[in-house]
Amino acid sequence: MSQSLEKVLLVVVQLKTDRGTWTFDDLMAEMEELVNACHGTVVEKMTCRLEQVSSGLYLGEGKVKEIKELVQANDIDTVIINSDLKGSQQRNLEEEIGKKVIDRTQLILDIFARRAKSVEGKMQVELAQLEYLLPRLVGHGVEMSRLGGGIGTMGPGETKLEVDRRRIREKVDRLRRELKDVTSDRSLRRKKRQDDGIPLVSLVGYTNAGKSTLLNTLTQAGQVTHDGLFTTLDSLSRQLILPNHQKIVLSDTVGFLHELPHHLIESFKATLEETASADLLIHVVDVSHPKFRNLHASVMAVLKELDAHEKPMITVLNKIDRLESKAVLRELKLTFTNAVAVSALSGENIPGLLAEIAQQLSSLLETVEVALPLDRMDLVNLAHKEGHVNVITYDSDAVRLSASLPKKFAGLLQKFSIRKR
Ligand SMILES: Nc1nc2c(ncn2[C@@H]2O[C@H](COP(=O)(O)OP(=O)(O)OP(=O)(O)O)[C@@H](O)[C@H]2O)c(=O)[nH]1
Ligand SMILES: [Mg+2]
Secondary structure (H helix, E strand, O other), X not given: OOOOOEEEEEEEEEEOOOOOOOOHHHXXXXXXXXXXXXXXXXXXXXXXXXXOOEOOOEOOHHHHHHHHHHHHHHOOOEEEEOOXXXXXXXXXXXXXXXXXXXXXXXXXXXXXXXXXOOHHHHHHHHHHHHHHHHHHOOOXXXXXXHHOOOOOOOOOOOOHXXXXXXXXXXXXXXXXXXXXXXXXXXXXXXXXXXXXXXXXXXXXXXXXXXXXXXXXXXXXXXXXXXXXXXXXXXXXXXXXXXXXXXXXXXXXXXXXXXXXXXXXXXXXXXXXXXXXXXXXXXXXXEOOOOXXXXXXXHHHHHHHHOOOOOOOEEEEEEOHHHOOOOHHHHHHHHHXXXXXXXXXXXXXOHHHHHHHHHHHHHHHXXXXXXXXXXXXXXXXXXXXXXXXXXXXXXXXXXEEEEEEEEHHHHHHHHHHEOOOO
């Protein structure tokens, strides 16, 4: 059954104090994409430059009146403002306008709630939603009572609202604990992989940059891709063998957004930190986006917050099939760290990217030349299993081989080295 689209009035506010490279048009375009991702349709748009925020209504009274008129004239269901509103401001606006008013964080949380599939993803979103709700829980006590209540739960003198707050705090604590368990399972697996010397390579980038498409092209992972924001929320990892026979694990995860709400960064921290713990980051940039430099900068800002901005990084200049002229790429290759231009969709220059990944990871491999005693076939098998055997000869006294191996395994063979030091 098709759901009718909610009619939205989009209000894009820029504060006098906002500096930066995002224009009204840029902000509007991104907000529109966010609304589309929520099955809303933008029927009216409004911009507003604010000298200062009004504590009661956030916007000036004149603007609120204008909004009210537009809402009535166009039968609008919802007003969405690209700012962070205090609970009281949101309520006051709703009272004035007579319709639902939503801020940017709530809009993004809503998209995340629609998209989360895995148990962990759902828990992370719920945590972010509850933390968003807590400070806003004023006078909504009656509605919240559905969540809990019951005989014996209300302490003497405690108001309904305090009970609701306490219940939510308890739920937040419980979610945090449960998330920790889920996460520690995964970090154990990651640690095992890293102990095995298999490098972890993480795809990072702005939402819609083409990370999942690239994962699919490189590994046939079958990850869902879509032209819209926040298609992927749950991480997915796949093994990949590079042309130099090195095994790596490549992982795709949630995309970033300019000024990603703090609650989301906090509750997705485990996922994001795992991404950041990679041996190599592949930063996918959609160079066909008119403002791709802004998007690149936003991703770098989130990476900085995760303390991962100085990790080894390859910049993938993606969607080059959409460029009218490729002349711009020459300059971009000089501007961005270890840049490789590709089309994840058509496969153009994927070999170039694979070579760059191998190059960046080469320091994790070691080449050994050894003469292994005949009773150490276990080490011959190890070399085959964990690395790449370049040359092997079976002599009457020893098995001589040259192989590239992750450093840990190379160390095990080293005592049989025949290379002169
Ligand atoms: N023309 C063209 N389109 C591409 C290319 N790479 C990805 N796309 C398209 O861009 C859109 C987004 O791709 P995804 O792979 O879903 O992007 P993502 O980075 O995983 O996005 P999120 O999961 O939302 O963070 C899809 O419609 C893809 O088909 C490319 O090289 N060329
Ligand atoms: Mg994706």
